[in-house]
Amino acid sequence: MTAxxxxxxxxxxxxxxxxxxxxxxxxxxxxxxxLQGGVTLAINSSTRAEFDEVIAPALSAAGIDFASTDxxxxxxxxxxxxxxxxLLLMIGLAAVGFFLASRxxxxxxxxxxxxxxxxxxxxGTQLLLYPVAFFLFLAAALFxxxxxxxxxxx
Numbered sequence: 356m357t358a359x360x361x362x363x364x365x366x367x368x369x370x371x372x373x374x375x376x377x378x379x380x381x382x383x384x385x386x387x388x389x390l391q392g393g394v395t396l397a398i399n400s401s402t403r404a405e406f407d408e409v410i411a412p413a414l415s416a417a418g419i420d421f422a423s424t425d426x427x428x429x430x431x432x433x434x435x436x437x438x439x440x441x442l443l444l445m446i447g448l449a450a451v452g453f454f455l456a457s458r459x460x461x462x463x464x465x466x467x468x469x470x471x472x473x474x475x476x477x478x479g480t481q482l483l484l485y486p487v488a489f490f491l492f493l494a495a496a497l498f499x500x501x502x503x504x505x506x507x508x509x
Contacts, residue, residue, distance in 0.1 A: 373460045376494045376501070377453065380469050383490030384449045387476055390484060391442040398435035403428050441479020448472040449491070456498075466498025 401410055406428050414421070414431065421427035452468030459465070473491035476484055 373456045373465075373498070373501075376466075376469075376497045377456055379490050379497070380449055380452060380472075380494040383473070383476070383487055383494065384446060386487045386490070387442060387445060387484060390487065391438045391476075391480060395435045395439035395442065398431050399439070406431065438480060441475055445472045445475040445479065448475060452494075463498050466495040469498065470495040 398406070398410060410431065411421070411427055421430050424430040448468050449472040452465055452472065455462065455465040455468065469491050473488045473495060476488040476491060480487075
């Protein structure tokens with residue numbers, strides 16, 4: 356009589372992935388890159404004549420009026436630089452969140468990185484891109500409430 360000497364192996368649990376959270380955060384980061392990056396690039400690469408001729412009337416039509424400032428061109432360039440800096444900071448925070456979500460998807464604390472990216476998006480754009488920050492807030496919320504427990508195996 357020979358006994359089975361092979362060790363008993365427990366069945367592997369199904370891998371857990373955070374695809375909805377990653378997609379929502381990716382949409383938010385992509386929209387921020389297009390919108391914040393676009394404003395930064397358009398304003399900082401323009402000359403004073405181009406700004407006075409094209410960009411200043413467009414900003415006035417959008418409700419952003421630099422009439423109270425002494426130099427509208429420099430004020431707009433400062434705002435664009437702030438947008439660019441906050442975009443880089445937001446992308447950095449989201450990149451850490453993406454890395455942690457792909458390496459350890461069961462950790463709920465990863466949502467704090469996306470919450471930080473959303474707050475930077477809000478503050479960095481002076482509440483202008485709140486629809487974009489909503490995607491990042493939603494991703495952070497899903498990290499907090501979505502269960503990582505596996506159901507009973509059948």
